[in-house]
Amino acid sequence: NAGVTQTPKFRVLKTGQSMTLLCAQDMNHEYMYWYRQDPGMGLRLIHYSVGEGTTAKGEVPDGYNVSRLKKQNFLLGLESAAPSQTSVYFCASSHTLAGQETQYFGPGTRLLVL
Amino acid sequence: EDKVVQSPLSLVVHEGDTVTLNCSYEVTNFRSLLWYKQEKKAPTFLFMLTSSGIEKKSGRLSSILDKKELFSILNITATQTGDSAIYLCAVLSGYALNFGKGTSLLVTP
Numbered sequence: 001n002a003g004v005t006q007t008p009k010f011r012v013l014k015t016g017q018s019m020t021l022l023c024a025q026d027m028n029h030e031y032m033y034w035y036r037q038d039p040g041m042g043l044r045l046i047h048y049s050v051g052e053g054t055t056a057k058g059e060v061p062d063g064y065n066v067s068r069l070k071k072q073n074f075l076l077g078l079e080s081a082a083p084s085q086t087s088v089y090f091c092a093s094s095h096t097l098a099g100q101e102t103q104y105f106g107p108g109t110r111l112l113v114l
Numbered sequence: 115e116d117k118v119v120q121s122p123l124s125l126v127v128h129e130g131d132t133v134t135l136n137c138s139y140e141v142t143n144f145r146s147l148l149w150y151k152q153e154k155k156a157p158t159f160l161f162m163l164t165s166s167g168i169e170k171k172s173g174r175l176s177s178i179l180d181k182k183e184l185f186s187i188l189n190i191t192a193t194q195t196g197d198s199a200i201y202l203c204a205v206l207s208g209y210a211l212n213f214g215k216g217t218s219l220l221v222t223p
Contacts, residue, residue, distance in 0.1 A: 033210065040123075042202060042213040043157070050209065058210055090156060102148065103211070105156035 002026050004106035006091050012112045013081045021076040021109050023091030031094045032074040033058075033103065034066060036087040043090065049074055081113045116141040118205050120214035128222055131193050135217045137203030138185040145206040147186050149177055152200040152216070160188070160201075193221045 007022045023032065030051050035043040045058030047066040055066045063085060065077045074093075078085060088110050092103040117140045127133055137147065146164045150157035161170045163179035163186060170177050174193075179186045190197055198221045204211040 035213075040215055042118075042120075042215040043204075043211075044213070045210045048210055056209065059212075102159040102162060105158075107155050 004091055004093055004104050006089075006106040006109050008109060009107070010110045010112075012114065013078075014114055015082060017081050018077070018079050019081065019111075020078075021089055021091075021111075023074045023076070023093075023106055024072055025074075025091075025093040025104070026072060027093065027095070027104065028071070029093035029095050029104075030071075031096070031103075032068065033092045033094075034064070034074065034076045035090045035092065036060065036085075037090060037108075038087050046076065046089075081111075083113045085111065086113045087111060116205070116207050116212045118203055118212050118214040120201075120203050120217050122217060123215065124218040124220075126220045126222060127193055129193060129195060131221075132189065132191045133193060133219065135188040135190075135201050135203075135219070136185060137187070137214055139203075139205045139212075140184060141205050141207035141212060143207050144181070147179055148204045148206070148211065149186070149188050150202040150204065152202055153198075157202055190219075193219075195221050195223055197221050 004025045033048040034046040049055045049068040052071040091106040094103045121136045149160040161177045166181040174191045177188045200216040202216045203214040
C-alpha cells in the first residue's frame, strides 16, 4: 500500500498561472480532503469529498476548485494563482467520516506563487 | 463559528521534563477530538477522544477529554529530543475537522 500520495512535491508558479495538484489513495477510502497549512495557522480545510462524484466547500475554498471523478483520486485546481496561495497543501483520506476514525495524510505539496 | 484554541503556542523544555499541552474548543455538534504530531512533513495520528474522563495512553504520551469544560490535554512525560514537533489538536464538527494552530514543542538535550 502506498497510502496517500501527492503530486507534485514542490512547484513554483507565477501569478495568474494555473495548475492542478493530484492526490491519490489506494485504501478504498470514501472521504478525501484538501488542507492548506500556513505558518502559525494550523491546517485549514479547502474542500472535501464524501464520495466519488461529490465535493463540498470547506473553510477556505475561494480561488480553488476540486474534482473527484474517480474514488481514488481527488484533484485540487488553482485557476489563476495568487501569492496568497503560497502554502503547503496536504491531502488526506479516511474510510469513514474523519474524526470517527483517523485521517491518513499525504506527504504534502509545497507551492510558491511569485 | 467553530473555534479550536491551543496553548501554549510554543514551548521549550529540557529532556526529562513533563509537558502538558492544552486544547479548548467551541463547536456545534461535537463528535470527537483528535491529537496529531507533525514533524517535518505530514501530521501523524496520536489519539482520538470521544468520551469524557477516559484517558488514552501510548507510551509516554497520554490524553484526556473534558466535554463539560470543553477542553483536552496532551501529556508527555520524560520528554526526549525526538518529541520535538508541532502538536495539533482537531475537533470534528459536521463533516470535517477543525484544527487549532498547534503547539510547537522543542526539547533540548
